[in-house]
Amino acid sequence: MVALLSMWTQILGAVVNLNTEGHYLHWNNSWFSFYISYANLIVIILMIVVFILALVLPFPHSKDRDR
Amino acid sequence: MTKRFNPDRDVAPYPGPWRRYDILKEGTIAFVVIAILATLLSVLFSSPDAKAITIQQWGTAQPLDFATTAMTELDGTSGTATYGAPYNHNGLGQNFAGFSPAKFVGVHLPIDTAWDFVLHPVSTLPDNPVATGAVKTYLAASAAQQATWNANYENAIAKNGLSFTAGQLVVDPKYGPYGPVSTIISAETSMARSGALDTSLIAGQPFYTTNYTKPLLFLADGTYLAGIAQAEHLTGDQWGVMNEAGNFPGQAWLWLYTAWYQWSPISNSDNADLWVFVLMGVVSAGLLFVPFIPGLRSIPRWTRVYKLIWREHYRGS
Amino acid sequence: MTAEATTPPIDPADADQWSAKVRNAWLENLPPEKLLPDRQPAYVASWIYVFGVATLSALGVVILTGLTLSLAGPAWWHESSIGHFVNSVHLWSVELFFFTMVVHLWGKFFMAAWRGKRALTWMTGCVCFFASIVAGFTGYVSQSNFDAQWISTQAKDGFNSSGLGAFFNALNYGQMLTLHITVLPIAVGIVVLLHVLLVRKKGVVPPFAVAGETPDETTTEVAGA
Numbered sequence: 167m168v169a170l171l172s173m174w175t176q177i178l179g180a181v182v183n184l185n186t187e188g189h190y191l192h193w194n195n196s197w198f199s200f201y202i203s204y205a206n207l208i209v210i211i212l213m214i215v216v217f218i219l220a221l222v223l224p225f226p227h228s229k230d231r232d233r
Numbered sequence: 234m235t236k237r238f239n240p241d242r243d244v245a246p247y248p249g250p251w252r253r254y255d256i257l258k259e260g261t262i263a264f265v266v267i268a269i270l271a272t273l274l275s276v277l278f279s280s281p282d283a284k285a286i287t288i289q290q291w292g293t294a295q296p297l298d299f300a301t302t303a304m305t306e307l308d309g310t311s312g313t314a315t316y317g318a319p320y321n322h323n324g325l326g327q328n329f330a331g332f333s334p335a336k337f338v339g340v341h342l343p344i345d346t347a348w349d350f351v352l353h354p355v356s357t358l359p360d361n362p363v364a365t366g367a368v369k370t371y372l373a374a375s376a377a378q379q380a381t382w383n384a385n386y387e388n389a390i391a392k393n394g395l396s397f398t399a400g401q402l403v404v405d406p407k408y409g410p411y412g413p414v415s416t417i418i419s420a421e422t423s424m425a426r427s428g429a430l431d432t433s434l435i436a437g438q439p440f441y442t443t444n445y446t447k448p449l450l451f452l453a454d455g456t457y458l459a460g461i462a463q464a465e466h467l468t469g470d471q472w473g474v475m476n477e478a479g480n481f482p483g484q485a486w487l488w489l490y491t492a493w494y495q496w497s498p499i500s501n502s503d504n505a506d507l508w509v510f511v512l513m514g515v516v517s518a519g520l521l522f523v524p525f526i527p528g529l530r531s532i533p534r535w536t537r538v539y540k541l542i543w544r545e546h547y548r549g550s
Numbered sequence: 551m552t553a554e555a556t557t558p559p560i561d562p563a564d565a566d567q568w569s570a571k572v573r574n575a576w577l578e579n580l581p582p583e584k585l586l587p588d589r590q591p592a593y594v595a596s597w598i599y600v601f602g603v604a605t606l607s608a609l610g611v612v613i614l615t616g617l618t619l620s621l622a623g624p625a626w627w628h629e630s631s632i633g634h635f636v637n638s639v640h641l642w643s644v645e646l647f648f649f650t651m652v653v654h655l656w657g658k659f660f661m662a663a664w665r666g667k668r669a670l671t672w673m674t675g676c677v678c679f680f681a682s683i684v685a686g687f688t689g690y691v692s693q694s695n696f697d698a699q700w701i702s703t704q705a706k707d708g709f710n711s712s713g714l715g716a717f718f719n720a721l722n723y724g725q726m727l728t729l730h731i732t733v734l735p736i737a738v739g740i741v742v743l744l745h746v747l748l749v750r751k752k753g754v755v756p757p758f759a760v761a762g763e764t765p766d767e768t769t770t771e772v773a774g775a
Contacts, residue, residue, distance in 0.1 A: 168632070175635040180279035184480040188466050197497040201472040205482040209649065213485075217653050220597040221541040227252065227595055240758060244666035247591055247756045254590035259603055267607040271646055275638035282628060282637075283696040319716035327711040338713035443724025450721065453703035462700045469704065478697060484690075486648045486683065506711035521676045524664035533662035534758060542661060543757040546593035 241530045281478045283465075288434070288448060291457040292425030296397040301390050302455040303421045306346040307414070308383035311454045314346040320450070321345065327507040334507070342446060350451050354433040355420045364420035367413035374412065382412040400426075469494055489516065584750050593757050598661075601654035602749070608647035609742065613735065615640035620731055624694060644686060651679060663755045671752060674745040681738045688730035691720050702726075 184205070192201040238245075292299045305311035309323065317324030318335040319342045326335040344350075356368040371379060385408055389395055394405030402419040404411065424430045434448040452458045459468065467473035474491040477483035493499050493509045502508060523529050533539060540547065564570050618636050619627060627633035655675070664672040691702040702720040709715035719725055 171632050172630070175631040181277045184278050185281060186479060188476070188478070188480050190466055194495075199470060199495045199500075201466075201470070201495075203466065203476050203480070203483065205477070205480050206475055206485045209482045209485050209645070210488075213649055213653055216649075217598075217656055220601070220653065220657070221538065223597050225545075225595045225597055240665075241662060242665060244756045245759055247593075250592045251589040252592045252594075254588060254594075256587055259600075260607070263600065263603040264607040264610055267604060267643070267646060267650075268611050271608070271611050271639050271643040274642040274645075275635060278638070278642070280634070280638040280641045281697065282634065282693075285695050285699055316710075318713075319710060319719075334713035335710050335715065338716045341716035342719060443727070444719075444722045446719060446721040449699060449703050452699065458699065458703065461696065467700055473700075473704070482645060484648075484686070486652065504711070506707045510708060510712045517676075517680060521673055523659070524669035524672050530662065530664070533660045536660065538660035539662070539758055542596045542598055542657070543593050545595045546757050547760060549592070 241527075241534055242524070278481070281481050283478055286452065286458055286461065287428065288425050288431045288452065289428040291452065291455060292422055292430070295455075295457050296402065296422055296426065297395060298456050299425055300395060300397075300402055300418050300422045302451070303351055303418055303425075304383070304386055304390060304414075306350040306451065306454065307352070307417070308380075308387065309347060310387075311346055313344060313350075313450045313454050327504040329504070329507065344447065344450065349447055350434065351417060351421055354424060354430055355417055357433060358420060358424065358429075361420065363416060367416035367420070370413040371417060378412070382410065382414045385409055386411050386414045386418070470500070489513070579751050580747060584753075587750075591754060591756065594754050598653075598657040599754075601650050601657055604650040605647060605654050606742070606746070608643050608650055609738075611643035612640060612647055615643060616731065616735070624692065624727060628694070644689070647682070648686075651682070655679065661755055662758070665755055666752070668748070668752050668755055671745065671748040674741055674748060678738065678741050678745055681734070681741055685730065685734035685738050687720075688726045688734055692723065692727040692730050694723065698723075 189204040190201060191204065191207060192199070194200060236243075288299075302311065306314060309315070313320060315324045317326035318333070318338060318340050321340060321344060325331075326333040328334075328336070352368050352371065355364050358364050371382075374382075386404065389404050389408035389411075392405075392408060394408050396403050396405075402415075402422050404415045404418075409415075421430070424433070431448060434451060435442045435445060462468050462473065465476075465478045467476050467478070469491075472491050472495065474487050474494075475483050475485060490509065490513055493512055494505060499505050499508050519526070519529070560570075565574065615636050619633070619640060622630070622633060627637035658672070658675065687701075687705065691698045691705070705720045706715055709718055709720060
């Protein structure tokens with residue numbers, strides 16, 4: 167069982183290898199510098215998108231109500 | 234006593250309607266969904282695990298940087314040596330108009346870099362009477378004599394008089410005399426390259442230990458650790474606090490904490506950490522006390538995002 | 551003949567006892583129908599409402615994977631592919647935890663969920679957020695790898711500047727690890743429990759009144775309280 171688990175976790179090590187050099191977005195001027203990884207940017211954008219979707223997507227409900 | 238109704242603070246009683254709701258079913262579904270999502274992400278992306286750096290690696294890869302750092306530990310000019318509280322009394326530390334919270338709290342993690350990082354480790358070398366003798370000579374000398382030897386060695390470093398050849402540290406004699414200092418630094422460098430210094434620096438019992446304060450401070454005083462961090466985009470001016478190695482997402486929730494450090498009045502201040510600590514305290518208090526802060530607590534009503542959330546309710550009424 | 555268990559009748563004369571006082575206070579504030587409801591206000595009809603339970607679920611996965619990691623010791627995940635996988639689930643569930651918690655925070659802010667004497671619910675939620683950041687920090691410096699070395703040597707300056715560094719030493723792996731697996735999970739757990747019990751006690755905040763329905767007097771009665 168352990169051997170099987172060990173085999174699967176080795177095979178499925180990482181389908182997508184994120185251990186390569188990171189990609190970054192950056193700009194700066196005299197009073198502020200901005201530097202963000204694409205990974206973090208994706209997470210933040212995803213949070214905003216999920217928040218907006220949560221607000222606008224219709225919520226299903228059963229017909230039983232009103233007590 | 235009745236208070237005037239404040240829509241940002243109060244609610245009217247809810248008369249109904251109600252609908253069926255199963256809290257346990259909701260919890261179960263949510264748990265299963267999140268567990269599957271976390272597992273899927275792990276299968277897809279795994280997690281980073283870059284091996285820890287050792288002092289041996291540092292001494293092997295960059296012996297000159299190591300020796301230079303060791304010298305600053307000996308003569309008390311390194312970052313740790315001049316840090317102040319909680320390590321020593323050699324600096325005021327970050328302060329507001331002379332008041333340093335760290336100094337006020339005091340030295341609770343005492344470190345004497347000359348003894349702890351250099352002289353003591355070298356003095357424990359077995360079968361090396363030259364090295365252990367050099368430590369004895371150094372300790373027996375007056376402070377003024379030690380200062381002269383140290384200054385000469387530092388001068389040699391500044392004038393590129395230190396080199397590493399055939400596994401040996403070589404210092405140009407023309408900037409001397411160095412007394413026992415060159416022997417001590419050479420022995421320290423060899424000790425580092427052998428791996429013996431990693432163990433020697435660890436605090437506590439010589440066998441079991443879990444406190445890595447000393448080797449980590451020594452590593453951080455050099456440029457090797459920082460060089461690797463820079464390559465991984467983890468340094469402060471790279472918003473490193475938020476970042477993770479490679480292309481992994483890091484700690485996006487620390488965005489405001491690190492953003493302050495990028496603003497020039499703070500990034501150029503010697504007291505940057507103290508400023509950020511106070512500013513984040515103020516911002517956190519602001520978040521905590523939103524229910525009591527007029528204006529701030531009115532933003533939800535003004536922005537009307539709630540009309541989306543409760544649109545069904547408003548349609549019904 | 552078997553003796554059957556009997557429950558003594560409740561006598562009002564015993565109401566001054568500690569146990570009776572605690573029991574009565576509990577039943578008054580958190581009766582079973584509040585703890586495990588089967589009805590909720592009809593206005594709870596938006597996907598934004600799932601992010602609280604999603605955050606709790608993510609915390610559950612964090613704790614379960616954390617317990618699994620501690621079964622085999624802190625070095626296990628460096629040496630075993632199964633251990634590394636469990637560590638990955640621990641890391642990604644932490645990312646999901648903060649993701650869902652922040653979306654939950656945004657949702658609660660725009661609902662002004664502190665209304666109707668729910669300020670303490672909001673505040674315990676904020677404390678959960680702050681405590682989780684500290685708990686997460688101790689996790690990052692307990693990794694026993696390069697990341698832990700770098701994070702601890704940088705973070706020490708922040709803690710030292712405030713004076714906290716004398717007692718909370720990011721470079722002390724032993725201290726950080728034991729805080730991470732004992733004190734902080736318990737602290738976070740207690741605050742999360744308080745937060746959830748307050749939500750159960752006060753109910754989900756009602757919508758803002760439609761124009762023209764604002765009462766003249768304050769009544770901070772809450773629906774179902």
